[in-house]
Amino acid sequence: MLILTLTFPSLVFATSEDDLQEQIEAKQKEVGKINEEIAQTQGQISNLQGTAKTLQGAIGQIDTGIKQATLGIQSSEVNIEKLTLEIESLGYKVDEVGEEVQRKQSQVADLLRTVQRRDKYGFLTSILGSDTLAQGLAEFNALKALQDNISKEAVNLSHLQEDLKGTIDVSSDKKSQLEVEVINLESRKVILDDQRGQKAELLTQTKNQEGVYQNLLGDLEAQQQALLDEISDIESQLSKNFDRSSVPTHQSGYLAWPVTSSGQKTGVITQNYGETAYSSRFYKGRPHNGMDIGAPTGTEVRAGADGTVVRVDYNGLYYQYGRYVLIDHGNGLSTLYAHLSGATAKAGDTVKKGSLIGYVGNTGFATGPHLHFGLYATPSAGWHTSTNREQGGLFSVPPASGLVPIGVTLNPAQYL
Incomplete structure (x- = not known):
């Protein structure tokens, strides 16, 4: 009788992956704090509306805009760091899941080859060729168990492949976000320079x-x-x-x-x-x-x-x-x-x-x-x-x- 035992190791991430998650969470909190500060400056600007009727009020509005632009740069910098860490973390997962997919594919292939060998002469021939009816039925049950195992592992393999595709898609989305954030960073630096230039121009025009x-x-x-x-x-x-x-x-x-x-x-x-x-x-x-x-x-x-x-x-x-x-x-x-x-x-x-x-x-x-x-x-x-x-x-x-x-x-x- 054929007895086959299969074991499938669970996905275990390395310590470095745990470290990455801690760093990502820390960056997420940092971004949250910066965004809270940006929201506060927006409230300050709302309070300043109408104050541009005076030079001091106009300068105050520009100064608050400079603060917003500065915080925007900080937000982009931290977001870039966070996204880079997230992409690295997803890279670990892609590698791990990819290796597990390959193991599953290899195991399913082994199962198929075993079934082909056992079923080489057909079900009836295998039964009749056995020394006893009990042996023939045992052979049949072993073959059926193999076929059931193939079906189960094929489903598991399909789920793993979906997981891999989903992880790759998320990683691709994070990379696109990173590209945008790099553009944001460079653009916000230009915006900050413009804000400072506006203040200098206004002071020059009005001679303060x-x-x-x-x-x-x-x-x-x-x-x-x-x-x-x-x-x-x-x-x-x-x-x-x-x-x-x-x-x-x-x-x-x-x-x-x-x-x-x-x-x-x-x-x-x-x-x-x-x-x-x-x-x-x-x-x-x-x-x-x-x-x-x-x-x-x-x-x-x-x-x-x-x-x-x-x-x-x-x-x-x-x-x-x-x-x-x-x-x-x-x-x-x-x-x-x-x-x-x-x-x-x-x-x-x-x-x-x-x-x-x-x-x-x-x-x-x-x-x-x-x-x-x-x-x-x-x-x-x-x-x-x-x-x-x-x-x-x-x-x-x-x-x-x-x-x-x-x-x-x-x-x-x-x-x-």
């Missing part, structure tokens, strides 16, 4: 004197109001003549939430689309043409949907949209991401839903760090330089530098 600042502020507010009036007049006229059936109907989930941190949705809506309390006060009752999402300087901004980047531009530190990215989604809709502190996307880039395109900032006409998220009906002629107020497009609207996107605006909330 409140009176000089008030004169500059008065000129700026008058210029920006004239700019807003011109843009609002064009967009209002375009909306009156617009056929709403020419764009996709409201579709919940079409657009992804555009502000993320470590892959998770973050940010809060600070102003909705349309007529708001803020717009009635600061826009002379004109409706707000987008959705504002408050978040710390340097927070990731992601593409709302698949599309092509048609414009990356800069309207100036204090005018209109500041630094922005404009994406045409190819279905009659386009999205605008404005007031950015930095942009990773370039004109002509093809982006996927959720692709990193830039970072939340405070450039342009903004009272604090946030993303202005705009949704447009793509102009019939596309996003080209235009002077035709009946068509929309990219307009030169001094004193804003670069080109300003102007067109029929829609409510982003109806597509999120």
